[in-house]
Amino acid sequence: MGGQEPRADAEGRAATGRGSRRADLRSLRVAIVYILLAVAAYQVSGWLFHHIRDFLGMLFLAWLASVTIEPVVDRLERTGMRRGLGTGLVLFGTIVFAIGFIAIFGALLAEQLAQLLGALPDALTRVTDWANRKFGTDFATGKDLINITPETVRDLAEKYTPGVLGVVSTLVGVIFQAATVLLFVFYMSAQGPQLRRTISSWFPARQQKVIASVWEISVDKAGGYVVSRVILAAFSAVATGIFFLIIGVPYWLPLAIWTGVVSQFIPTLGTYLAIGLPAVIAAAAQPLDAVWVILFGTAYQQIENYILHPRITSRTVSIHPxxxxxxxxxGASLFGAIGALVSVPVVAVIQAIVETYGHRYELVQEVDGGPDRAAGSDDDDENRDGE
Structure with a gap:
């Protein structure tokens, strides 16, 4: 009996070891399966995002447009008009305004824009030559910098200009995308309250209040940001166009639109890019006009920063440049031009939500009082030296 007990213990330990190894093998197989599933999910997600990226961009653009017109639609709804009719009326008015602008200024804009593109290489060359003569520099000429010749333009036109079928297909694609965006804008705005109630119904009461608050913040901040930027761009374009027309800057209409759009919708660098191109074009015709253009741009920027911007953007969130x-x-790397357009309003919404629900703490003395603490340390050192 004494010899059987150690043998039984050994067999039990061996069975336990085999069971442990089998469990380890099962765990390893499960881990491998999970890893393979994760890799497959990652690959499928990347493939799916790559193929629906354009659609997501249009969806973001439609959301941005819907929250932009939301205040106007709400005001029409409070007057007794049905929400769908109010949304359609706002969109119809926007389309009529765009068609009217194109009908009035379209031919002039297209003509001046074509002339501007054709004159840009010569303008850069004249400005570069003038700078070399005036300051004794040896910069390359504008044609060398951008390497554009009539032959280059002709080659590029032959290479990238599509045939009749390509033009028709491109036009159909643009019309389809515009119709898609307008359709989503209409439904997102007309059925916005129903959409919010549908989303809220999937969550308990406490989360429903959070969703309602986030929705209101999104409409207020994103819509307010876009409206304020459009108003500021309109002010800038009108003022710049009038000034350019008075002093005789060529191609004043496309340059004014360029200044208004670029200065408001390209952060940080937009202000300098907006006034840089008109200054170059003005300098090519008359160097003194470039000085006037720069002075006007600087003066208008101060008026905008201290008078227009605080009044128009008082309800929108302030974003660090x-x-x-x-x-x-x-946004541009993810969704292209549409992503660059909607990225700042999306960040404005995220920042507003963080500021609403986030909690900030008071800084401790060691962090907040750097100079005072350093002065106190010097006093302590002097006291120790005196002792």
């Missing part, structure tokens, strides 16, 4: 610039880069 570095954050806005970074968001544009990220």
């Amino acid at each position: 570095a954050v806005a610039f970074g968001s544009v880069i990220v």
